[in-house]
Amino acid sequence: MDLKRELALELLRRMLRIRLFEEATIDLFHAGELPAMVHLSIGQEAAITGACLATETDDYMTGNHRSHGHPIAKGAGLDGLMAELLGKAGGVCKGKGGSMHLADFSVGSLGESGIVGSAIPVAVGAGLAADVLGTGRVALCFFGDGAANEGVCHESMNLAAVWKLPVIFFCENNGWAVSVRATELTSVENISVRAAGYGMPGVTVDGQDPVATYEAVAAAVARARRGEGPSLVEARTYRFHEHAYGLRVKNAYRDQAEVDEWWRERDPLPLFRRRLLDEGAADGPVDAAVLDAIEAEVRAEVGAAVEYARQSPYPEPEEAYRDLYHVEEVPA
Amino acid sequence: MDLKRELALELLRRMLRIRLFEEATIDLFHAGELPAMVHLSIGQEAAITGACLATETDDYMTGNHRSHGHPIAKGAGLDGLMAELLGKAGGVCKGKGGSMHLADFSVGSLGESGIVGSAIPVAVGAGLAADVLGTGRVALCFFGDGAANEGVCHESMNLAAVWKLPVIFFCENNGWAVSVRATELTSVENISVRAAGYGMPGVTVDGQDPVATYEAVAAAVARARRGEGPSLVEARTYRFHEHAYGLRVKNAYRDQAEVDEWWRERDPLPLFRRRLLDEGAADGPVDAAVLDAIEAEVRAEVGAAVEYARQSPYPEPEEAYRDLYHVEEVPA
Amino acid sequence: MTVTSARRAAQLGFLQAIQQAQHEEMTRDERVILMGQDLRANVFGAAQGFLDDFGPSRVRDLPLSEAASVGLAAGAAMAGLRPIVDLTVASFMFCAMDQFVSQVAKSRYMFGGQARLPVVFRQALYYHGGTAAHHADRPYPMFMNVPGLKIMVPSNGPDLKGLLKTAIRDDNPVLCFEDATLWGRHGRGPAPDGDDHLIPFGVASVPREGSDVTVVGIGGGVRHALDAAADLAAEGVSVEVVDPRTLVPMDWPAILASVAKTGRCVVVDPANRTCSAASEIAAHLVEEGFASLRAPVLRVTSDDMHVPFSPKLEKQIYPSKEKVVAAVRRVLGMEK
Amino acid sequence: MTVTSARRAAQLGFLQAIQQAQHEEMTRDERVILMGQDLRANVFGAAQGFLDDFGPSRVRDLPLSEAASVGLAAGAAMAGLRPIVDLTVASFMFCAMDQFVSQVAKSRYMFGGQARLPVVFRQALYYHGGTAAHHADRPYPMFMNVPGLKIMVPSNGPDLKGLLKTAIRDDNPVLCFEDATLWGRHGRGPAPDGDDHLIPFGVASVPREGSDVTVVGIGGGVRHALDAAADLAAEGVSVEVVDPRTLVPMDWPAILASVAKTGRCVVVDPANRTCSAASEIAAHLVEEGFASLRAPVLRVTSDDMHVPFSPKLEKQIYPSKEKVVAAVRRVLGMEK
Ligand SMILES: Cc1ncc(C[n+]2csc(CCOP(=O)(O)OP(=O)(O)O)c2C)c(N)n1
Ligand SMILES: Cc1ncc(C[n+]2csc(CCOP(=O)(O)OP(=O)(O)O)c2C)c(N)n1
Ligand SMILES: [Mg+2]
Numbered sequence A, B: 001m002d003l004k005r006e007l008a009l010e011l012l013r014r015m016l017r018i019r020l021f022e023e024a025t026i027d028l029f030h031a032g033e034l035p036a037m038v039h040l041s042i043g044q045e046a047a048i049t050g051a052c053l054a055t056e057t058d059d060y061m062t063g064n065h066r067s068h069g070h071p072i073a074k075g076a077g078l079d080g081l082m083a084e085l086l087g088k089a090g091g092v093c094k095g096k097g098g099s100m101h102l103a104d105f106s107v108g109s110l111g112e113s114g115i116v117g118s119a120i121p122v123a124v125g126a127g128l129a130a131d132v133l134g135t136g137r138v139a140l141c142f143f144g145d146g147a148a149n150e151g152v153c154h155e156s157m158n159l160a161a162v163w164k165l166p167v168i169f170f171c172e173n174n175g176w177a178v179s180v181r182a183t184e185l186t187s188v189e190n191i192s193v194r195a196a197g198y199g200m201p202g203v204t205v206d207g208q209d210p211v212a213t214y215e216a217v218a219a220a221v222a223r224a225r226r227g228e229g230p231s232l233v234e235a236r237t238y239r240f241h242e243h244a245y246g247l248r249v250k251n252a253y254r255d256q257a258e259v260d261e262w263w264r265e266r267d268p269l270p271l272f273r274r275r276l277l278d279e280g281a282a283d284g285p286v287d288a289a290v291l292d293a294i295e296a297e298v299r300a301e302v303g304a305a306v307e308y309a310r311q312s313p314y315p316e317p318e319e320a321y322r323d324l325y326h327v328e329e330v331p332a
Numbered sequence C, D: 001m002t003v004t005s006a007r008r009a010a011q012l013g014f015l016q017a018i019q020q021a022q023h024e025e026m027t028r029d030e031r032v033i034l035m036g037q038d039l040r041a042n043v044f045g046a047a048q049g050f051l052d053d054f055g056p057s058r059v060r061d062l063p064l065s066e067a068a069s070v071g072l073a074a075g076a077a078m079a080g081l082r083p084i085v086d087l088t089v090a091s092f093m094f095c096a097m098d099q100f101v102s103q104v105a106k107s108r109y110m111f112g113g114q115a116r117l118p119v120v121f122r123q124a125l126y127y128h129g130g131t132a133a134h135h136a137d138r139p140y141p142m143f144m145n146v147p148g149l150k151i152m153v154p155s156n157g158p159d160l161k162g163l164l165k166t167a168i169r170d171d172n173p174v175l176c177f178e179d180a181t182l183w184g185r186h187g188r189g190p191a192p193d194g195d196d197h198l199i200p201f202g203v204a205s206v207p208r209e210g211s212d213v214t215v216v217g218i219g220g221g222v223r224h225a226l227d228a229a230a231d232l233a234a235e236g237v238s239v240e241v242v243d244p245r246t247l248v249p250m251d252w253p254a255i256l257a258s259v260a261k262t263g264r265c266v267v268v269d270p271a272n273r274t275c276s277a278a279s280e281i282a283a284h285l286v287e288e289g290f291a292s293l294r295a296p297v298l299r300v301t302s303d304d305m306h307v308p309f310s311p312k313l314e315k316q317i318y319p320s321k322e323k324v325v326a327a328v329r330r331v332l333g334m335e336k
């Protein structure tokens, strides 16, 4: 493959972080330790990771309810994220945000949004700040195929395009919005065709391929940094689990066979592992032991995060009454 | 021209109704008889009339703040509209709506909207009713180039497209949204290119040409009645007066030369008159006397409307407290 | 044992109430249609069998386009349908606020009475369950500030059914807020008979009579009021619980009459405190019932705070039985 | 004659107040940017010369995309700018309600304090001038129900200037509602000196002291309060007028102190009556100041009605001097 070894392995590492982190949340769910349902990105790791690694740590990012993968791929530490899911004081949002509202400003993650589509203009605003302040940063905006039909998505794209802001609109088209097939809610097959309506480039890539995704987003990032404005990148991917883990939908709405086939044929983790082994990186071969070592490292990291989260105390009740406003510290 | 005489003359008649009605409002404004500023459609009569005459009286319509032309072209009586502008009891909305909120349900006009873009989904809903009830009606939705950037416009187009509803989205692209040139607010030159993002046909026509507009909308209406779903028709036109008559904008924002050129070269009324005389209708020539007679008739109609409006009493104060809710008449 | 089972079988919960009301009214009137996100798969559990029974034209899954969905319903209503829109979670209403205010609430008035808008919007108040700030709003007071809407916030399944059926038959727009803390057993009540159970708007119920203090409860607040009343009865305090059931129109005569009797009032409202329904009730009481007030009207509301995620943080911000008991004691001068 | 001119020259109206506050703060801090519809052409009259003085990067015309505009400002604020957004007319805020609630108001809290949102949204309460229902809303009470926002509704140019400058320097989101009935001479007041005129939030002013009754006025309501006070003085009634100036935070101590003195209160609020700011003030007063109340707190608000177009219909629905006088008489027992 075209990527250098270091980058290729980092892609794998972050994909694994998402997968193993979320598998751990499944265990926590069954153990009754999760306070609420979680929306898993399992199956979508390649798209998310490919997109995030095409940005720098100080670039901005916003996302949605299916939120764990975004900050993980952007480089957030797992401890604070896991503690957040458990509603603990050590959570990245002090236990106040929870699964749908993760944010880690230290890696440019300005927040996920439980209101679908609602954080899209926030990313455009971050792009505006980068533009006005001349920092050279870009903003990466994750949204789903369902969110693409929200009005604010349209407004945001037009605004970013007309002002040529450094924004990458990244659509994780996983084929479904909860129980409804994307094509029943959206009047076009590929969201990327809408880019032409804003005079910006639009491209659809295989979201199960981290390299293809990385390359498409890297091109969009380069364009944005050159001051040429936003792009829309759509990654075709699939939601491997139920909309939210733990949700029981009354009527069956998607064929188990469809799900099984994606697991069997299109699981991004074995696919990428195989490819790394088969093709190697641009600067040399990759061997299985290295990959196994990475997996072991990530497994340990995730284990430590679960431990950290369990050990972290619950917030004090008064914590509920802090952070509504920023309050100027009175100098001593 | 391809149109039959009757239709061609009706196009002219309704264009004249708009023009002379609005010229009368200018006089009323200067006479201090108008309670508020008015948004004039002068210059846009061909687009509006071409669109409306492609529908039937019982088809639905919604519009915007630049509202007089729409109900006039749809066939509303001038008396009630003029009285409405004066806030009189004989107004089509009993004096409660005013210039920006005209409606005449008797001709399918479900209401103009002072909130720009806000009535777009209402038209889609009317289309839904037609579809569910099987009435065969269509809904014509007027909006401006500025409104095209409202989120609800996007949502409405997607919804109409995915449900294949009988809706014609009709954009009066007059090149300006108040003081800003459309191309500075909208990332594409032609709004119609956005249609592809919804999988519906999109076309741009010369909005100074009532025949071209009529034909484009007639095709869209036919398609809608066949159950094939919505279309987007964009008419390129121009706002001949200030955004609102009586508004004084502090800084000059458009060249007077540009305005003058439109008046001189592209005024739809003399253009259409000349064409009628030069080309005749499909079923025979048209002579000037007929056109003059129509103009005289319309002038009389408008004069009568002004008289009606002036004579109409103001509503009783209690009228302000009626119509908030529909109240079931108690049978005697 | 048999009696108990029979009594149990005759209980009506929130989800069945919705299911029944919608099914009966759609059967009764072909113009009634049902639209919502994830409706056909019945994700929220109150639309079982609708697609089969009424077909795809009348049972529709909406895209994530709340503003257009609300405007669509307004337009459809003006053109002859009687839509029910299931917006699922009340927090999503903000996306459609302009459509609620500018089209749904204003069209009839602005157009001088030409429009009729027989349309019902249903949404859950999805708080108290770890959903955090983006799903847990209780925004009905904001809509009370908008003229032209009717608003129901029922406290039990039978009321929900009866009011929802009335709402569907009303020619005016109705917002139906469903307090999700009542989805389970707390929302159950004796199942009404037949398919003609209609409850008029603007008529409060008095689920418990008393003489010392009036507690007005809204939605899930009624439960806390009743629980507090039971506890306080043990101490000899006689609490009257009034459930307005609809906030617009509000049954002012019933509330004023109760307070005229007791001279004291506590209002229990799950909404945020500032400009809450409780504020309105307190303001109205002091304006119209000042002479009968022997103590301040106290509001037991949610604190003015967003909803925190952590289970250790969330519940304290809401009204509770304990807070109601404390407020009743205060108005009775039983404690400072 | 010379004196009069000098006094006239030293008056500050609403539009100049905005112009000055924004210009001074943009000069002071490069991170402050100004965005709005039709700003560069200065359609609303408070942005003369800004494009020349601060350049196109910091002075931007927004498309008709209110939701994105508000979210954009939130994101820009989180990433280091200090945006001022001129939304022009408050009625357009509904289009962006989700962004106000879900992003602007909630982000700091939800993310555990990571976000700072130094952003100001300005909008006119554009009623009383024949604009009809779609432009004439006075929706600040709806936003009072949303925790996390600060809200100012000034009643004169000097206050507007001082509060707006404070707002721009605040690290929290502020909504600045500008009552358009004060755009002309009614909004003028003595021009403050220098470019350091800052008024803190949460501090009421008392434009007229009195002892018989407290009249709390909001925005344009202050004018009616003062006019009524002047009329009533002629009859020997001493009215104290309190102007909270900011509704969030509200200066409760000042309002309570005034009512503790007078024992009577009327609240004048141009918003719709139900769940108005007046309702909140009345509810709070009865809760915290019951002992000092000698009469019901009366609300003089707009009627719960949309704004009709006709000049013969519109004005009656709003508060007026006459309505305030009548309410004061009622609380003083001067008439039934
Ligand atoms: C504004 C809004 N509407 C509806 C919902 C309920 N909801 C949560 S996720 C979801 C589907 C989102 O689909 P998509 O954007 O494709 O994301 P995915 O879940 O497939 O990752 C819905 C309808 C919501 N949270 N916010
Ligand atoms: C939601 C909303 N935003 C802003 C305005 C103020 N406004 C009224 S008309 C207008 C421009 C509309 O432009 P366009 O849609 O092109 O219509 P045109 O006036 O050119 O006919 C604006 C900004 C409004 N009325 N509603
Ligand atoms: Mg999806």
Ligand SMILES: [Mg+2]
Binding pocket: B144, B145, B146, B172, B173, B174, B175, B176, B177, B178
């Ligand atoms: Mg225009």
